[in-house]
Every structure is written in structure tokens, then in C-alpha cells.
Amino acid sequence: MHDAVEPDHAVAQRPGEIRPAPDAQVHGWRRTLVAGRCGGVVFAPRTINKIVTTFGTTLRGAVDERLLAVSPSAGIKLETVTADDEYFMTRAEAARFREVAAEDSELLDLLIDIGTETGLRWGELVGLHLERVDTKRLVIQVQEVWDKHSSEIKPYPKGRRRRGVPFTKRLGGRLDDYVKRNPPKRCRARHRGGGRCTGALLLASKVGTPLNYGNVRRRHWDSVAERAGLAGVTPHDMRHTYASWLIQDGAGIETVSALLGHKSWTTTMRYAHLADARWAQVRDIIGGPEQTPDELSSDAIAKAVRALAEAEPERWAAVAAALDGEQDPISAPILLPSGGTEGSVKIIDLASRSRSAG
Ligand SMILES: [Zn+2]
Structure with a gap:
């Protein structure tokens, strides 16, 4: 037969x-x-x-x-x-994710671009005010967070270190271009302590309110992830992805800890095993490049x-x-x-x- x-x-x-x-x-x-x-x-x-x-x-x-x-x-x-x-994307996966996201909307692609390049938490991303983004010095000052439980933007609590997060010149250029084409609306989010916010959110809904997590997942994120072959990936995984790339490429635990805004670097230690990826480089250096065509x-x-x-x-x-x-x-x-x-x-x-x- x-x-x-x-x-x-x-x-x-x-x-x-x-x-x-x-x-x-x-x-x-x-x-x-x-x-x-x-x-x-x-x-x-x-x-x-x-x-x-x-x-x-x-x-x-x-x-x-x-x-x-x-x-x-x-x-x-x-x-x-x-x-x-922790789940994290490889660079190839993240690139594919963004390709499919760009077909969905520029806003979603931009959100993923910033999310994987800065590792901001969801609340930090959607609560990010334009005036915290310095496209000349290429750094974001993370000073507020959108709290979905109380539905308000709040400053980071006392004792928590405010942090700066660097981003690339490429992303800076993209942000300048995006803001020029999409003049930001005034921030319509409630701020803790009241008072009118004179700023603008970078990634906001059409009416200037913070993006809603559930809506983004249901209407955009989940289907894009599935089409990109990454079903099950969550917005928080962008943060894991950021951390894993840094660790794998040799950034020290303390540096990554500061960038992620962890209170203690022991929290960051969960990524430490990823540093093992560099052992292949060590082997190459001490033994010459391995010939492994089947890998x-x-x-x-x-x-x-x-x-x-x-x-x-x-x-x-x-x-x-x-x-x-x-x-x-x-x-x-x-x-x-x-x-x-x-x-x-x-x-x-x-x-x-x-x-x-x-
Ligand atoms: Zn505001």
C-alpha cells in the first residue's frame, strides 16, 4: 500500500x-x-x-x-x-506582531512599539502624558499611572522612585511625526486630587480618555495576536519581552530593575536565568564558533x-x-x-x- x-x-x-x-x-x-x-x-x-x-x-x-x-x-x-x-516574544515575533497590528490601526502598532521599547506597565502606557515624553533627550519620565480600579490618574505613591526610561531615536522620530499628524486632545482623565489637567495623553481614545484595557483586548489586541500566530499574548507580556531582551543582551539586573521600576531588584531576579543565553557567546569565545548546522x-x-x-x-x-x-x-x-x-x-x-x- x-x-x-x-x-x-x-x-x-x-x-x-x-x-x-x-x-x-x-x-x-x-x-x-x-x-x-x-x-x-x-x-x-x-x-x-x-x-x-x-x-x-x-x-x-x-x-x-x-x-x-x-x-x-x-x-x-x-x-x-x-x-x-513569564512569556516573552522573540524579536522576530514582536516584529510580526507589529506588522499585523499596523494593518489593524496605527494606534495599536504605536502602543506595541512603545510597550516593547520601554517596558511600561499598561497603566503607565495609557496614563502617559505627552509632556512626559522628551523626543529630544529620548527619555520618558514615568510619573503617573492610570488606575483602572479607581478610574483616575494618580501620581506614583511616596517612596516609589520616579524613573526615566530611554527610547530610541527611531521611536522619537516616529512620535514627533505621529503627534504632528494627530494633534493631541486635552486629557479628559480624572486626576486624583481633582483639578483640571492641562496636558494631553499620548495614546488616548478619540475623546481624550485613557484607552480601556478590555476594549483594546476585545476589539483589537486578541485578534491581531491570533493572526500573528501569538494567540494568548497579553499586553503585560510586552513588559516581560522588554526585560528579557535586555537581560539576554547583557544588561545587568540592577539596570533592568531600575528601568522596570521595581521596588527591589530581587523582583527582577525572576529574569536572571535568561542571562544564560549569553553562555553560547562565552562558548564561542573560548572554543571558537560551533558548527551546528542542524540547530x-x-x-x-x-x-x-x-x-x-x-x-x-x-x-x-x-x-x-x-x-x-x-x-x-x-x-x-x-x-x-x-x-x-x-x-x-x-x-x-x-x-x-x-x-x-x-
Ligand atoms: Zn491628564
């Missing part, structure tokens, strides 16, 4: 070809994900589980189609996910996925639907990682393969 099928464990390396792949290869691949050796990118446990289970689902589909005897990912260990695990770089994957999506939009849509659980993964084409130095993913049609083989 299935002439081309190896009776043993096998992984499709490219369409039309089945090669033996020992379990060890899949387990080794998972370990490189966990160790942050995929192009030096560290993934959150939640992300690793998503990658591993998606891969496992496609392999189970291959077993059901009798293209494989046993799934090489069977029994693969999942990461323990606790409430403390997958998430940026390379993202690039490859985009190229695939552009080259074969219809098949990609079917893959995406299957990944989102909207389509039966068995009948959809699947996405398989494969060896290779560059973008290591391919779309393969298991169903049609099985038909042609049968």
Missing part, C-alpha cells in the same frame, strides 16, 4: 522523501530549545511546549496516515509551566515561514488553520522542521502523499 514508507521511525525531511530519524534526534532538538541554543534565543517554557506539541501533532498525523509506524516524538517531555513563568534559529524559521507563506499562500493558510485548531491537522498540509543551515521548515502534504502512495 504505502510503498515509500519505511517501517521504522521516520521523519519527512522534504516532500517526497522519508528518512529514518531516531528518537534521540527529536529529544536532542528539544534540549537545544530548552538550553537556548537555537541561535542564542531563549524561549519561555510555554513556547517550548507549543513548538514541541505542534511538532508532535504533525507526527501523529503521519502515523494516522500510516506514513510512520511510530511517532519519534512520542513520550517527549514537556516543560513544567508555573504561574511565575534551528527561530529568526531563520520565522523568515522561512514568511517566505513559504508568500510563495504558497493557500497552502500556508491551511497550515495556519490547522495550527490554530480550526482545521483537522490530518487533512491540512503540515509544517515540518528539517535539517539545513538556513530556514528549516517545509510545507508537506501528508494527505495527498498518502493518496498518491496508496
